[in-house]
Amino acid sequence: MVCVIIAAAGQGKRMGSGINKVLLPLAGKAVLVHTVLAAAAVEAVGRVIITAAGEDIEAIRTLLASNNLSVPWQVVAGGIERQHSIANALALIPDTTDIVVVHDGARPLAGAHLFDQVVAAARQYNAAIAAVPVKDTIKSVDAAGWVMNTPDRRKLWAVQTPQAFAAGLLKKAYARAAEESYIGTDDAGLVERLGTGVQIVQGDYQNIKITTPEDLVFAEAILAKRQEAVTMIRTGIGYDVHRLVPGRKLILGGVNVPYGLGLDGHSDADVLLHAIKDALLGAAALGDIGRHFPDTDGRYKGISSLVLLAEVRVILAGHGYTVNNIDATIVAQKPKLASYIAKMNENIAVTLGIGSSQVNVKATTTEGLGFAGQEQGIAAYAAVTIISARL
Numbered sequence: 001m002v003c004v005i006i007a008a009a010g011q012g013k014r015m016g017s018g019i020n021k022v023l024l025p026l027a028g029k030a031v032l033v034h035t036v037l038a039a040a041a042v043e044a045v046g047r048v049i050i051t052a053a054g055e056d057i058e059a060i061r062t063l064l065a066s067n068n069l070s071v072p073w074q075v076v077a078g079g080i081e082r083q084h085s086i087a088n089a090l091a092l093i094p095d096t097t098d099i100v101v102v103h104d105g106a107r108p109l110a111g112a113h114l115f116d117q118v119v120a121a122a123r124q125y126n127a128a129i130a131a132v133p134v135k136d137t138i139k140s141v142d143a144a145g146w147v148m149n150t151p152d153r154r155k156l157w158a159v160q161t162p163q164a165f166a167a168g169l170l171k172k173a174y175a176r177a178a179e180e181s182y183i184g185t186d187d188a189g190l191v192e193r194l195g196t197g198v199q200i201v202q203g204d205y206q207n208i209k210i211t212t213p214e215d216l217v218f219a220e221a222i223l224a225k226r227q228e229a230v231t232m233i234r235t236g237i238g239y240d241v242h243r244l245v246p247g248r249k250l251i252l253g254g255v256n257v258p259y260g261l262g263l264d265g266h267s268d269a270d271v272l273l274h275a276i277k278d279a280l281l282g283a284a285a286l287g288d289i290g291r292h293f294p295d296t297d298g299r300y301k302g303i304s305s306l307v308l309l310a311e312v313r314v315i316l317a318g319h320g321y322t323v324n325n326i327d328a329t330i331v332a333q334k335p336k337l338a339s340y341i342a343k344m345n346e347n348i349a350v351t352l353g354i355g356s357s358q359v360n361v362k363a364t365t366t367e368g369l370g371f372a373g374q375e376q377g378i379a380a381y382a383a384v385t386i387i388s389a390r391l
C-alpha cells in the first residue's frame with residue numbers, strides 16, 4: 001500500500017500572515033485542502049497522514065472532514081522541525097505500507113501524474129524525488145556577501161515534493177538521522193546519508209511551495225489557467241460540396257471508393273475531410289482551409305486531404321488545441337457507403353491522433369432530391385469540438 005505523509009505542521013513565518021500558511025485561502029479552498037485532495041485522488045494511494053501543529057489540529061480535522069476524502073486519513077501532531085513532524089507520522093504508517101510518499105502541505109499544485117511517477121520510480125529504485133533543473137545561475141555566498149563559487153548549473157536541480165521511498169528504507173534513514181541528531185531540509189537527504197541512491201523524476205515548475213505572499217498570487221494564476229483549460233471546449237461546423245464528374249477517383253475520408261464518377265477539385269476533392277478541416281479550423285477561430293491551403297497554390301494540386309488534415313492537427317496543436325470529437329455526415333445518393341465508413345473513421349482518428357470513439361462518420365441520401373439526389377455532386381457536413389491543451 002502507498003501511504004502519503006503530508007507535512008502541514010509549520011508556522012508559515014515567511015508568509016507573515018499570522019496563521020499557518022496552509023490554512024490560507026487559495027481559489028476558494030484552504031491551501032492544505034488542495035494538497036490533500038490532490039494526494040487522495042491518486043489511485044495508488046491507500047492512506048493519508050497529515051501532520052499539524054498542536055493549535056491547528058482541530059481546525060485541520062474539521063476542514064478535511066467537510067471534504068469527503070476518498071481514502072482513510074488521520075491528523076497527527078507535528079514537531080519543531082519538518083523532519084520531526086514527518087518522523088511522528090512515519091511511526092504511524094500501517095504495516096501494510098510498502099511505499100511512503102512525503103509531500104509538503106504547502107505544495108497544493110502537484111498533479112496526480114507526479115505522485116504516480118515518484119511512486120513508480122520508488123518501486124524500481126527505492127527512493128525517488130520530484131525535481132526540476134534550476135533556471136537561474138546559483139552562487140555560493142559567504143556570510144559577508146562575497147561570492148565563493150559558481151556551481152555548474154547543468155548539474156543543479158531544484159528539489160520538490162512528492163518524494164517517495166520504500167517504507168523500510170525511509171524508516172531506517174529517519175532512525176539514523178535521529179541517532180546522529182542530523183536535521184536536513186528534505187527526506188531524500190536523510191536517505192542519501194545512508195549511501196543509498198536517490199532517483200530524480202522530472203518535476204513540475206508549477207509545483208511551487210507556497211512560502212512567501214507572492215507565491216499565493218502565482219498559485220491563484222496557475223489554478224485559474226488550469227480551470228480555463230479544463231472548461232475551454234470550442235465547437236466548429238464545416239460544410240463542403242464537390243461536383244461529381246467522370247474520370248476522377250471518388251475519395252471520401254481518405255478511402256478510394258469504387259464508383260464510375262469522382263469528385264472534381266484542386267486537391268483529391270475529399271469533400272468529407274474538407275468539411276472536417278473547416279470545422280476544426282473554425283472551432284479554433286483560425287479561418288478555413290481556403291486560407292491555409294489556397295487552390296491557387298500548386299503545392300496542393302492533387303494532394304491527399306489526409307496530408308492536409310495532419311497539417312490542420314499541427315496548426316491546432318500550435319495554438320494549444322486538441323480534437324475532442326468529430327461528427328460528420330456525407331450526403332450522397334450513390335454509391336452505398338456503409339462498408340467504407342469504418343475505414344474513414346480509422347483514417348481520420350489515426351491522422352488526428354485521437355481514439356476511434358472520438359470520430360463518427362455517417363452517410364445519408366436526399367431521397368433523390370436536389371443536386372446530391374440527382375448525383376450531380378456530394379456534400380458533407382461536420383460538427384466538431386476541440387479542447388484547449390494549455391496548462
Ligand SMILES: Nc1ccn([C@@H]2O[C@H](COP(=O)(O)OP(=O)(O)OP(=O)(O)O)[C@@H](O)[C@H]2O)c(=O)n1
Nearest residue numbers: 007008009010011012013014080081082105106
Ligand atoms: N515543524 C514543521 C515545519 C514545517 N512543516 C511543513 O513542511 C512544509 C514545508 O515547510 P515550509 O515551507 O518551511 O513551511 P513552514 O515551516 O510553515 O514555513 P516557514 O519556514 O516560513 O515558517 C510545510 O507544508 C510545513 O507546514 C511541518 O510539517 N512541520
Ligand SMILES: C[C@](O)(CO)[C@H](O)COP(=O)(O)O
Nearest residue numbers: 082104159160161185186209
Ligand atoms: C522538502 C522541500 O520542499 C524540497 O524543496 C524543502 O526542502 C522544504 O524546505 P523548507 O525549509 O521546509 O521550506
